[in-house]
Amino acid sequence: MRKLDHVDRQILQILQVDGRIPYTEIAHQLGVSEGTIRSRITRLLQDGVFQFAIQPDPAKLGLKVQAIIGLTTKLGLQQNVAEELSKLSAVRFVGAFSGKHDLIIQACFHSNDELITFVNERLSQIEGIVAADVSLELKQYKDSFSIVHDDEVTLQ
Amino acid sequence: MRKLDHVDRQILQILQVDGRIPYTEIAHQLGVSEGTIRSRITRLLQDGVFQFAIQPDPAKLGLKVQAIIGLTTKLGLQQNVAEELSKLSAVRFVGAFSGKHDLIIQACFHSNDELITFVNERLSQIEGIVAADVSLELKQYKDSFSIVHDDEVTLQ
DNA sequence: AAGATTATTTCGAATTTCGCAAAAAATGGA
DNA sequence: TCCATTTTTTGCGAAATTCGAAATAATCTT
Numbered sequence: 243m244r245k246l247d248h249v250d251r252q253i254l255q256i257l258q259v260d261g262r263i264p265y266t267e268i269a270h271q272l273g274v275s276e277g278t279i280r281s282r283i284t285r286l287l288q289d290g291v292f293q294f295a296i297q298p299d300p301a302k303l304g305l306k307v308q309a310i311i312g313l314t315t316k317l318g319l320q321q322n323v324a325e326e327l328s329k330l331s332a333v334r335f336v337g338a339f340s341g342k343h344d345l346i347i348q349a350c351f352h353s354n355d356e357l358i359t360f361v362n363e364r365l366s367q368i369e370g371i372v373a374a375d376v377s378l379e380l381k382q383y384k385d386s387f388s389i390v391h392d393d394e395v396t397l398q
Numbered sequence: 399m400r401k402l403d404h405v406d407r408q409i410l411q412i413l414q415v416d417g418r419i420p421y422t423e424i425a426h427q428l429g430v431s432e433g434t435i436r437s438r439i440t441r442l443l444q445d446g447v448f449q450f451a452i453q454p455d456p457a458k459l460g461l462k463v464q465a466i467i468g469l470t471t472k473l474g475l476q477q478n479v480a481e482e483l484s485k486l487s488a489v490r491f492v493g494a495f496s497g498k499h500d501l502i503i504q505a506c507f508h509s510n511d512e513l514i515t516f517v518n519e520r521l522s523q524i525e526g527i528v529a530a531d532v533s534l535e536l537k538q539y540k541d542s543f544s545i546v547h548d549d550e551v552t553l554q
Numbered sequence: 555a556a557g558a559t560t561a562t563t564t565c566g567a568a569t570t571t572c573g574c575a576a577a578a579a580a581t582g583g584a
Numbered sequence: 585t586c587c588a589t590t591t592t593t594t595g596c597g598a599a600a601t602t603c604g605a606a607a608t609a610a611t612c613t614t
Binding site: 302335336 | 402410413414416417418445446447448449450451452453454455458459464466480481483484489490491492493494495496497498499502531532533534535536537538539540541542
């Protein structure tokens with residue numbers, strides 16, 4: 243039962259802005275030694291609190307078509323469907339939900355054609371999908387992992 | 399009109415796995431010099447193809463409740479609503495969509511209580527929201543920015 | 555093919571990261 | 585409160601990485 247303290251959160255906030263800022267620079271900003279930053283980050287990584295990543299711009303990669311698709315699945319096959327979908331590289335997000343749809347996924351495509359093909363050929367091949375409700379993204383306003391707040395929290 | 403070539407894509411693929419891997423290591427893996435990796439990355443950053451970031455685990459930060467909320471907005475107020483929602487730190491994703499809902503958002507909360515409060519107090523205060531259709535996330539199967547494929551693409 | 559432009563390599567210097575031991579701080583009984 | 589134990593931080597020198605800039609190579613244009 244370890245807690246994230248203020249220093250941990252500050253480190254995460256700084257890294258959210260630039261995931262490759264030197265530890266020495268973080269240390270300077272927070273007024274502690276580089277070693278402290280290093281050991282904190284090592285621990286946060288070990289605890290799985292975060293990972294170093296990159297955030298690509300899908301449009302710049304040619305993935306100009308994004309969609310959120312709500313799926314209805316056959317009872318008992320939901321997990322299978324979710325796992326199959328997770329394997330697809332076009333699919334960026336897969337979750338099981340309460341509400342109108344059993345599964346909701348988010349996926350990126352090069353074109354509308356590719357989206358249609360995905361729905362007609364890929365989804366139809368997965369056993370257990372009863373219905374797919376496609377919402378086409380017209381404009382993106384926000385898409386961020388910047389979810390580190392300042393309140394303290396206990397790790398499970 | 400610049401293209402992402404195979405080297406660019408390989409760099410992105412490597413960085414997707416570990417956003418803090420040394421340039422020398424990438425260079426070694428790809429069989430080019432460190433300087434090339436450096437200049438490629440500098441250009442990719444300048445072109446906005448990607449950013450260095452971290453991917454926090456919401457649950458580890460105490461954000462155990464996630465939801466996708468489909469919103470119906472009053473005609474003409476959609477953009478305003480989207481911008482207001484984007485300001486909220488609990489909100490991670492905001493997009494305008496074709497389909498059943500005008501806007502779809504994704505948000506993280508510490509508790510169900512916080513979610514309810516968000517819907518009842520935060521959303522109701524934003525002018526132009528006609529209806530909110532909340533789907534509570536029961537299980538997350540995939541959530542990734544790993545969307546770099548291998549095909550070449552022209553930058554706009 | 556020559557010249558101009560752009561990209562890559564090379565390499566020494568500056569900076570950062572790493573490993574580790576000592577110091578300091580925090581924790582926990584008695 | 586005092587002392588023992590554990591955890592965290594600090595302070596280095598060594599190793600590795602990044603940076604800047606010039607030299608080389610590749611590409612493009614005419």
